[in-house]
Amino acid sequence: MKREEILRYLPVGIFGALTTTVIHDIGIRFGFWAVLKASYPLYEMLPYFYGQIPVLIMWIFKFTNGRVGLFYLVNAIIDIGFTYYFLNTFLPKQGLYELVGITPLGVWFINMMHATLLYIYQKLQEGELGAKLAAALKTPVPSSALSKPLFARKQRGDQD
Numbered sequence: 001m002k003r004e005e006i007l008r009y010l011p012v013g014i015f016g017a018l019t020t021t022v023i024h025d026i027g028i029r030f031g032f033w034a035v036l037k038a039s040y041p042l043y044e045m046l047p048y049f050y051g052q053i054p055v056l057i058m059w060i061f062k063f064t065n066g067r068v069g070l071f072y073l074v075n076a077i078i079d080i081g082f083t084y085y086f087l088n089t090f091l092p093k094q095g096l097y098e099l100v101g102i103t104p105l106g107v108w109f110i111n112m113m114h115a116t117l118l119y120i121y122q123k124l125q126e127g128e129l130g131a132k133l134a135a136a137l138k139t140p141v142p143s144s145a146l147s148k149p150l151f152a153r154k155q156r157g158d159q160d
Contacts, residue, residue, distance in 0.1 A: 013054030
């Protein structure tokens with residue numbers, strides 16, 4: 001991935017990691033799933049949340065940007081594999097994780113809602129959603145910190 005693409009999709013990757021952590025903790029609190037054993041010396045699923053999740057989110061956005069149908073199709077396929085194979089088969093066999101008060105279909109539905117939240121966040125980040133909403137409501141375009149680039153690029157000849 002090019003540097004510009006990394007900078008473009010890094011905010012949604014970080015946001016995805018943070019929201020995944022919140023979803024995981026809420027699921028434990030409401031008894032949807034249980035962590036049976038931590039992988040020493042790591043606490044629960046943190047390496048997955050802050051390692052794989054942001055990278056996977058960034059790559060999905062890179063390859064599906066601007067094509068919402070493809071975005072949902074790719075997420076649906078990945079989430080089916082994640083939910084039915086990884087969470088419902090692999091981790092329970094290892095004695096690490098178990099779905100308790102929710103079916104794999106319920107987890108898949110939560111993942112698809114999470115994908116929707118990430119898509120909305122990315123469109124806000126890029127300023128597209130705010131402009132469309134303002135045009136529909138016939139109001140000025142909202143200017144927020146979300147629509148500004150993460151890092152400003154200096155042009156040749158710019159002085160500090």
